[in-house]
Amino acid sequence: MASGVKPRVKVPSSASAxxxxxxxxxxxxxxxxxxxxxxxxxxxxxxxxxxxxxxFNGQNVVDVVMAPSISTNPYFEFEATVPEAGEFKFTxxxxxGDVYEEVKPISV
Amino acid sequence: xxxxxLRAFAQADPDAExxxxxxxxxxxxxxxEGDLTLTAPEIAENGNTVPIAFDAxxxxxxxxxxxxxxxxxxxxxxxxxxxxxxxxxxxIRLAGTQDVQAIAKMEDGSYITAMKTVKVTIGGCGG
Numbered sequence: 001m002a003s004g005v006k007p008r009v010k011v012p013s014s015a016s017a018x019x020x021x022x023x024x025x026x027x028x029x030x031x032x033x034x035x036x037x038x039x040x041x042x043x044x045x046x047x048x049x050x051x052x053x054x055x056f057n058g059q060n061v062v063d064v065v066m067a068p069s070i071s072t073n074p075y076f077e078f079e080a081t082v083p084e085a086g087e088f089k090f091t092x093x094x095x096x097g098d099v100y101e102e103v104k105p106i107s108v
Numbered sequence: 109x110x111x112x113x114l115r116a117f118a119q120a121d122p123d124a125e126x127x128x129x130x131x132x133x134x135x136x137x138x139x140x141e142g143d144l145t146l147t148a149p150e151i152a153e154n155g156n157t158v159p160i161a162f163d164a165x166x167x168x169x170x171x172x173x174x175x176x177x178x179x180x181x182x183x184x185x186x187x188x189x190x191x192x193x194x195x196x197x198x199x200i201r202l203a204g205t206q207d208v209q210a211i212a213k214m215e216d217g218s219y220i221t222a223m224k225t226v227k228v229t230i231g232g233c234g235g
Contacts, residue, residue: 020192020193021192022192033201035178035203055188055190056190059188059189059190060188060189060190061187061188061190061191061192062185062186062187062188062191062196063185063186063188064183064184064185064186064196065127065183065184065186066183067127067179067181067182067183068179068201069174069177069179069181069182069183069200069201069202070182070183070198070199070200070201071156071157071158071198071199071200071201072156072157074198074199075197075198075199076196076197076198077161077196077197077198078191078192078193078195078196078197079191079192079193079195080190080191080192081190081191081192082190083190
């Protein structure tokens, strides 16, 4: 189930070259752990986002492998170095094969 | 719908490799104390969303484990050339009161670890 998935990312709009900026990301997703049972006692199948990556102008910042123990609506906060003006690209990979992308430009 | 559980099961396998257990990550090496800070609340009222953070200067990879969960692996953080620091924070599920462990692999290939006990009032893994 991947309806209503909405990525939200907070990146400063500008920085000085070489600055370290804090990035906050949140994506709405049920992150069904595969451990829960429905009303009839049947296991609800797992459906999670299993990987998140952040790149800047093609260079990697962070690459996260996510297991079912990551909470609903996965949230990440981390820091990135900004060597020049360009674009942050955020990518989330869903169990069902969907890929969600978000791009945020930053000026120097 | 008959295929759905099967598919979910097949896709659980990469996780086992990617996050796995502390023993699998260490592969026989031992993890000492070091410059690794794991921040987690002492008491979490809601195990569905427990904020955690780590700071591991010099780490190339940090893995988080919830040792009391049905599958202990929570996440693997790998840092690229543009990582501004070796810190990150996220929110995790905890099935009950348990230890949360962070293990960092350093640039020289050694491992350091930190552990925090989190008391959970309402478990976060259903059941």
